[in-house]
Amino acid sequence: NLEPIVNKAKEIIEVAEAIEENKEMLGDADFGEMAKEELAELEPKLVELQEEIKILMIPKDPNDDKDIYLELRAGTGGDESALFVEDTFKMYSRYADKLGWKVEIVSSSEGTAGGYKELIILIKGESVYSKLKYEAGTHRVQRVPATETQGRVHTSAITVAVIPEVGDVEVDIKPNDIKMDVYRSSGCGGQSVNTTDSAVRLTHIPTGIVAAIQDEKSQHKNRDKAMKVLKARVYEAQMREQMDKLAADRKLQVGSGDRSEKIRTYNYPQSRITDHRIGLTIYALDDVMNNGALDLVIDPLIAHAQAEALQAAESGN
Template sequence: MIVDKLLPLIERYDNINQELIKPEVLSNVKLLSKLTKEQSDLSSLVEKAKEYLAVLKSLEDNKELLDDKELGDLVKEEIKILESKKVDLEEEIKLLLIPKDPNSNKNVYLEIRAGTGGDEAGIFVGDLFKAYCRYAESKRWKVEIISSSENNVGGYKEVIALIKGDSVYSRLKYEGGTHRVQRVPDTESQGRIHTSAVTVAIMPEVEDIEININPNDLQIDVFRSGGHGGQSVNTTDSAVRITHIPTGISVSMQDEKSQHKNKDKALKILKARIYEKELEEKMQLESQNRKEQVGSGDRSERIRTYNYPQNRLSDHRAGITLYSLEEIMLSGNLDLVINPLLAHMQSLSVQE
């Protein structure tokens, strides 16, 4: 019963409030920060829980008056209102009871790579990256390009960026997967529609304490950075490739002139990729009993189609179809698809 879940949470919230006025807690910055965060996380749920318990009490009181000849009719109307409010509160509480993703407030590494489609896929990598940058700007997030590899037609083979800001991961966590684009390339003289694909990965930025990598599991190779046309851009071996032997995950970095800086960047991305792989494996394990796996974060999963001739964007997981593709891409108004997608994923969590 929902009440059995709520009472311990209310008790815990009241206990935290008592703890927060104790001098020994106020003088312990680490404990104070931990309790304040827990208090903040519980506050909305506890507020709704107390409101819900008050409605249950009112229902009980009113039902005792049903046989009263003078108040009977008024009580029936009041009970209808309270029953409706009870149902609404139960739905709100179910959402609030969903465990919060520990990564929600983290920054993310955004990685976009060209897939099938040759040059056109590379051009779309650039277009999609610009859309994400515009979206980030609208959210007042900061975008830092970590690594990029351009192709010969103004696009990218791949681009990796660190996006910093408030609730970045919670907004972008379902963007990972295969994004398919259908349009007529500028180089197409016959006006035929081509289908290309790019893959997107969203990786939470992780701290050293969150993922432990044994240095003996790393193979580090240094080599000379290559510029356009194979020419050397540095006179020293500053480029770095780090391979995590147990998983086979490898990261190369050559954007910086300093070998130390390239190694540092490569190690951070390597940790993010390993962390992402662990998240995927955990999510797939938890999803084995589902009838269908939705939003597993698997990069091979085709999640979205961008059809330019029809000005249509379709998200295949939530069944979302929007005829405002141009606005979304040019203005970066990705909330048009992200908001209903998040609502869909949240509803699936409630069902579980």
Template sequence: MLQDKLQLFIDRFNEINDLLVSPDILSDIKKMTELSKEQSNISKIVDAAKEYNQIISDIEDNKMLLGDDELADLAKEELKELEQRKPELEAEIKILLLPTDPNDDKNIYVELRAGAGGDEAGLFVADMFRAYIKFAENEGWKTEIMNSSESEAGGYKEMVFLVKGESVYSKMKFEAGVHRVQRVPATETQGRVHTSAITVAIIPEVDDVEIDIRSEDLKIDTMRASGNGGQSVNTTDSAIRITHLPTGLVVTNQDQKSQHKNKDKAMKVLKARLFDMQEQERMDKEGADRKAQVGSGDRSARIRTYNYPQGRISDHRINLTLYRLDVIMNDGLFHEIIDPLIADHQSKLMEMSGV
């Protein structure tokens, strides 16, 4: 019974309340943080459970009043509203009870890389970067460039940036994969449509405690920065390249004038990449069910096509096509694609979980 299932969350919430004021927990910062986080994670379910219990109680009370001549009309009206709200709330609760991805509340690193298509791919990296920054602004998130590598045509071979805010990973994880663009390049004299592609990686930010890197496993090189970074970039050896020897992962950073700041940023990205690599290996072992559960399947899969001549954007995973390409890119309206992806993901989770 749904009420019995929900009562477990209410009981646990109350238990945590008692624990948080106990002397043993007050003197243990780590345990207090863990309990506070757990309480925060179940608070929405608890609020919904209390509302659900109240609705059940109110329905019973109003049914009893239907035989009262003076209050029958009022009870009938309230009963109609309650019985309309009850299935709506049950649907919300089903979603709240779905298994969650432990990374959903984390900040992320977004890595955009030019793939097939040469200069056009690099220009599309720049377009996607601007569109994602706009989307982040719309969501009230903060962004910070970690590293960039410019291409000759004015785009980027690579762009890495940090996105901070509420539920960032839970929304942006669906952007991971290959994005294909079809348009007529500015240099094309015959008006022919060219196809190019970029890859998008969405990597959760990690705490230092989550990943341990031995100093002897690192090779750190300093070098002169390249690109249009102004005079100081080209005259100081401030750029950093860190190689993680056991895995061969390489991270470079040259966006800051300070070598120390570049090293610090590069280390943060390296830790996130290593953690992400470990997570991918773990999911591969656990099989397809786990991949479906966290919503991040094959990263080499082509997930979306942006067709400029037709003004069309198509997400191939859910057969969604919108003829709003310009406004989505210019105004960063990615929620028009991400919201249906989340709904599809939740319905699949319901099937798997039997909710």
């Protein structure tokens, strides 16, 4: 869609013409002072508009408008890590609610002392991937667990994967390339969940990528969900291959999406959130976690990624 670029270009032309007109009036006895004041406003505005059109001309990520699967997994820290998966899920849910997005739990595996060992959620709405794509990586939490009697701060970690939802056209998986296993599900879900082979595990044979769903009582529904997750994961693996090459070529700080990369620390005693990729530190942990203010972290990340893309475009890399 070229309309935003065309409109911005028209704005630039109008401001540039107004600057020229005011420059011509600088020597005028009646209007010189007014022209000087106008120029003081117009010249910085022109610079601003020129930067804005550069950002509009950065090639758009084809996935930016897509809905996403957000996969949260407990890592180091045992029970405390599982509890932080739940806290992070609530953080994303509140942010989604603020933006009018819909959140649906696709699959969940509960922790032994609360929280979740693993959680897969589907987030639907306007430009979800464009906002949340920089959330992929390892998130560390530093806080005093409820079970800690000495008041010591523990460090735990969870991993976040951000996977765009894809249609059948975007990823071609041949039926012969899929191995399906059915088994009895474990955990919650009512009596019938545990008494029939309703859980489904799909394996994409060429890549070894697996998707297992057991949340629904019906095997058919679990298979449908697993198939959608599997397609998204295969697509993401293909996309990651391209991104890894791009990140290596450009040495990008933001957007590599490597799940092993420690991207952020949430320090509860200090109410501090630090994003290590761009050196961002904010003291607004409660707002981000509980009041949907994740944009305090996301907006600087997007701005930094745009600056990197501009720099790469200007250097011809």
